[in-house]
Amino acid sequence: MLTKLLELVSGEISLEVLEDTQFVVDLSKKVDDVSLTLIFNKSGVTAEIICMYSLGVNESVVLTTSTIHKAPFTSCVTYIKGVLFDGGNSSYTGKIIIEKKAQQTNSYLNDNILVVGENTKNNSKPILEIEADDVKASHGATTGRVNEDQLYYLESRGLSEVESQNLIVEGFFESLLSKITDDKIKNKIRNKITNAKI
Amino acid sequence: MLKIEDLHINIEGKEIVKGINLEIASGEIHALMGPNGSGKSTLAQALMGHPTYEITKGKVTFNGKNLLKMNPSERSLAGLFLSFQYPSEVLGVNIANFLRLVYNKRVKKTLYPAAFRKLLKEKMEILDMKEEFMDRYLNEGFSGGEKKRMEILQMLILKPKIAILDETDSGLDIDALKIVSKGVTLLNKTAKTGVLLITHYTRLLNHIKPDKVHVMRNGKIVKSGGHELANELEKKGYTAFEE
Amino acid sequence: MTNQKQKININANYKTKYGFNVAENYVYKTEKGLNEEVVKKISEMKDEPKWMRDFRLRAYKIFKEKPMPTWGGDLSKIDFDNIFYYLKPTDNQKRDWEDVPIEMKETFEKLGIPQAERQHLAGVKAQFDSEVIYGSLLKELEDEGIIFLGTDEALKKYPEIFEEYFGKLVPPSDNKFSALNSAVWSGGSFVYIPKGAHVKRPLQAYFRINAQNMGQFERTLIIADEGSYASYVEGCSAPIYSADSLHSAVVEVFVKKGARFKYTTIQNWSNDVYNLVTKRAKVEEDGVMEWVDGNLGSRLTQKYPSCYLVGERAHGEVLSIAYGGKGQHQDAGGKIFHISPNTTSSIISKSVSAFGGRTSYRGLIYVSPSAKNAKSRVECDALILDAESRSDTFPTMKIDESSANIEHEATVSKIGEEKLFYLMSRGLTETEAMSLIVSGFIEPIVKELPLEYAVELNRLIELEMEGSVG
Numbered sequence: 011m012l013t014k015l016l017e018l019v020s021g022e023i024s025l026e027v028l029e030d031t032q033f034v035v036d037l038s039k040k041v042d043d044v045s046l047t048l049i050f051n052k053s054g055v056t057a058e059i060i061c062m063y064s065l066g067v068n069e070s071v072v073l074t075t076s077t078i079h080k081a082p083f084t085s086c087v088t089y090i091k092g093v094l095f096d097g098g099n100s101s102y103t104g105k106i107i108i109e110k111k112a113q114q115t116n117s118y119l120n121d122n123i124l125v126v127g128e129n130t131k132n133n134s135k136p137i138l139e140i141e142a143d144d145v146k147a148s149h150g151a152t153t154g155r156v157n158e159d160q161l162y163y164l165e166s167r168g169l170s171e172v173e174s175q176n177l178i179v180e181g182f183f184e185s186l187l188s189k190i191t192d193d194k195i196k197n198k199i200r201n202k203i204t205n206a207k208i
Numbered sequence: 209m210l211k212i213e214d215l216h217i218n219i220e221g222k223e224i225v226k227g228i229n230l231e232i233a234s235g236e237i238h239a240l241m242g243p244n245g246s247g248k249s250t251l252a253q254a255l256m257g258h259p260t261y262e263i264t265k266g267k268v269t270f271n272g273k274n275l276l277k278m279n280p281s282e283r284s285l286a287g288l289f290l291s292f293q294y295p296s297e298v299l300g301v302n303i304a305n306f307l308r309l310v311y312n313k314r315v316k317k318t319l320y321p322a323a324f325r326k327l328l329k330e331k332m333e334i335l336d337m338k339e340e341f342m343d344r345y346l347n348e349g350f351s352g353g354e355k356k357r358m359e360i361l362q363m364l365i366l367k368p369k370i371a372i373l374d375e376t377d378s379g380l381d382i383d384a385l386k387i388v389s390k391g392v393t394l395l396n397k398t399a400k401t402g403v404l405l406i407t408h409y410t411r412l413l414n415h416i417k418p419d420k421v422h423v424m425r426n427g428k429i430v431k432s433g434g435h436e437l438a439n440e441l442e443k444k445g446y447t448a449f450e451e
Numbered sequence: 452m453t454n455q456k457q458k459i460n461i462n463a464n465y466k467t468k469y470g471f472n473v474a475e476n477y478v479y480k481t482e483k484g485l486n487e488e489v490v491k492k493i494s495e496m497k498d499e500p501k502w503m504r505d506f507r508l509r510a511y512k513i514f515k516e517k518p519m520p521t522w523g524g525d526l527s528k529i530d531f532d533n534i535f536y537y538l539k540p541t542d543n544q545k546r547d548w549e550d551v552p553i554e555m556k557e558t559f560e561k562l563g564i565p566q567a568e569r570q571h572l573a574g575v576k577a578q579f580d581s582e583v584i585y586g587s588l589l590k591e592l593e594d595e596g597i598i599f600l601g602t603d604e605a606l607k608k609y610p611e612i613f614e615e616y617f618g619k620l621v622p623p624s625d626n627k628f629s630a631l632n633s634a635v636w637s638g639g640s641f642v643y644i645p646k647g648a649h650v651k652r653p654l655q656a657y658f659r660i661n662a663q664n665m666g667q668f669e670r671t672l673i674i675a676d677e678g679s680y681a682s683y684v685e686g687c688s689a690p691i692y693s694a695d696s697l698h699s700a701v702v703e704v705f706v707k708k709g710a711r712f713k714y715t716t717i718q719n720w721s722n723d724v725y726n727l728v729t730k731r732a733k734v735e736e737d738g739v740m741e742w743v744d745g746n747l748g749s750r751l752t753q754k755y756p757s758c759y760l761v762g763e764r765a766h767g768e769v770l771s772i773a774y775g776g777k778g779q780h781q782d783a784g785g786k787i788f789h790i791s792p793n794t795t796s797s798i799i800s801k802s803v804s805a806f807g808g809r810t811s812y813r814g815l816i817y818v819s820p821s822a823k824n825a826k827s828r829v830e831c832d833a834l835i836l837d838a839e840s841r842s843d844t845f846p847t848m849k850i851d852e853s854s855a856n857i858e859h860e861a862t863v864s865k866i867g868e869e870k871l872f873y874l875m876s877r878g879l880t881e882t883e884a885m886s887l888i889v890s891g892f893i894e895p896i897v898k899e900l901p902l903e904y905a906v907e908l909n910r911l912i913e914l915e916m917e918g919s920v921g
Contacts, residue, residue, distance in 0.1 A: 181299050
């Protein structure tokens with residue numbers, strides 16, 4: 011699979027997926043209503059959208075992703091992971107649209123928010139619009155606070171509260187980072203989200 | 209080394225531990241036995257500093273210092289270790305990296321990844337653990353037995369002064385039990401680690417020989433003795449030991 | 452089946468049920484369409500207190516001002532001017548048994564609906580003559596201090612309670628259709644469960660075929676006082692003939708401290724009906740509200756039972772089944788508002804679309820700031836049975852509090868070839884296999900229904916499946 015890095019700051023990007031591609035999205039902190047649309051007109055193609063972000067005080071993200079399946083035998087998985095520190099504010103809309111002709115489509119969406127700080131806000135709207143029957147489509151969205159038991163467990167091994175929190179945040183992103191096939195891009199993203207820590 | 213004086217512990221306003229006195233010296237192995245609900249795990253977790261347990265009375269001195277004033281991290285760095293009854297899964301955290309991180313926090317001579325992995329491999333061999341476990345995520349997808357072995361591995365790496373083992377034997381088959389016992393006994397002999405074994409089965413004590421045995425009921429220690437006490441328990445059961 | 456012409460049977464109960472005190476042979480029918488005069492006439496016919504009349508008039512104004520909602524199904528064909536907003540029962544359009552469609556008669560036969568009920572359901576008989584049963588069961592409830600009456604009657608008998616609660620949870624200004632209902636409401640149930648009362652049998656189970664619950668604009672008000680347990684069931688899974696093309700009901704439920712209430716609805720309106728309902732519950736400290744919502748019929752249903760969790764540790768649940776067949780659109784779901792700390796909620800939605808039908812799940816989970824430690828789980832699953840049908844999910848999670856724990860999962864799929872094959876290899880026909888799989892799919896919700904509904908529902912699924920293969 012080809013890996014492409016998309017640096018989104020504002021506005022809408024609409025791309026037609028012509029070959030198997032992994033789209034890694036890099037969001038600038040001052041993201042102001044960004045939308046990424048992938049259109050599947052060509053049969054047999056697979057794509058992935060991977061997006062990770064970390065928000066601190068007064069930082070916000072407004073993001074929309076849409077995968078529109080118009081041709082049969084395509085598949086797409088969208089992974090979004092965000093960590094909210096104090097005052098972080100995220101708003102995410104994820105659409106999976108499968109048109110009537112797009113039989114045998116597999117499309118999935120996963121949106122996970124880990125809340126570390128206080129005074130955070132997050133909106134999540136995962137949408138499915140399905141007109142074909144021989145498809146597999148699903149989405150999952152979770153929002154949760156860092157688990158107290160996990161924090162305590164790590165602290166009981168000698169880590170301070172902040173170190174434990176950072177380790178949990180790193181672990182949260184790790185499973186998604188490991189999916190990025192291009193090392194240069196992987197490291198770029200890793201640095202970006204790690205530097206967001208307090 | 210570890211001195212517990214008249215310790216009272218509450219959970220959500222209810223008193224569970226009603227005045228415990230216990231002293232564990234360097235190199236000693238103590239067994240704390242009692243039926244479910246007697247307060248054994250509460251004691252263990254409270255000693256480690258679990259946030260939901262409230263100490264209402266009493267004193268705990270560890271190596272001359274006031275343990276109760278320290279947070280869990282400080283207690284760990286001071287040399288206290290708890291093998292959890294239900295260890296947490298922490299997703300995405302690589303075991304080798306994690307252990308190296310916490311190891312390096314307490315030694316003068318820190319180790320680079322390669323050297324640490326060599327050390328880790330040695331300890332894993334003692335516990336009959338396959339090398340690939342090193343690169344799994346912390347407790348993620350582990351069976352009960354695997355989690356317990358992971359706790360003991362951590363103990364061997366961290367070399368604590370006092371190790372509390374909370375029902376480490378539960379859910380282990382006989383082979384796993386032998387291996388875990390091997391690890392604990394090794395640490396006790398070579399590093400003079402004091403051990404508090406918490407269990408309600410006498411089976412474990414056939415593999416790790418305690419110097420002292422205490423029976424706990426309803427939040428108090430009702431009798432203390434030597435190894436013979438374990439045999440007595442085996443024969444008579446807990447009901448023979450009223451408060 | 453007999454071919455008889457049925458006379459309309461006016462029964463003395465009509466007086467109390469429909470709440471007017473005019474002589475029996477006076478026939479009144481409002482003209483078609485809605486205006487201030489009609490609203491005034493309705494209030495007059497019912498002999499209502501001034502405050503209610505003013506309430507209706509205010510609501511009518513709001514109804515006129517509000518635009519039609521565009522976010523849901525297609526409401527463009529509703530002709531407000533072509534509806535009778537109030538009919539005395541004597542004038543309910545009835546028809547002859549011979550005019551009842553053959554499919555409907557066959558369905559009754561297959562579902563095992565009792566003879567007398569069939570005529571009523573088919574719109575041939577005006578009222579299910581159940582006075583004897585009705586009377587003695589009401590007495591039982593009375594003895595326990597439970598109030599269970601038609602809304603019209605309750606307004607007269609318990610005006611203080613009415614004024615305290617009526618319209619407080621769903622005000623006319625809430626949406627265009629609640630405004631409409633507030634202006635022209637008639638019929639519905641009023642239920643008061645006293646403190647600490649535990650009502651073992653579901654209310655309404657006895658009055659399944661109750662004309663009140665088939666009114667166009669019924670208004671239901673339920674108060675479950677502190678520590679009480681009760682449940683309420685309405686509707687019928689058999690197809691119901693209705694001359695009315697618009698059903699716009701409002702249900703308000705107040706669950707007080709420590710009380711538990713379960714409200715179950717199964718609707719199977721005929722295919723020309725627009726079913727637009729606002730159902731809302733306010734749940735206080737340690738209270739529990741459960742909505743069980745079955746949407747099988749109608750041309751378009753828009754219904755999102757909701758819970759406002761205003762007290763600590765309140766719990767709200769919505770269990771929703773939707774079946775969207777030919778020419779149908781079920782737009783259903785649920786909304787939960789976490790307003791206080793330590794509240795929990797869950798929404799489970801199962802939908803099936805077939806023969807070109809469409810089902811949409813629309814839901815909202817909102818956690819307000821200071822609603823600490825909110826926990827919520829939403830699961831919506833959809834089965835699309837053929838290439839002509841469609842399914843959508845439009846969930847929203849708006850979380851303004853950092854300690855919330857929210858999970859949402861949705862899947863859309865078709866019946867797997869493997870599963871079908873496996874069941875058929877054990878001797879089932881394709882139809883039997885399909886209906887077994889669909890039944891299994893909706894099982895988690897069906898098991899929450901009273902037995903007779905569950906049985907009917909399963910048989911209905913079988914029937915539908917037969918249509919899909921034959």
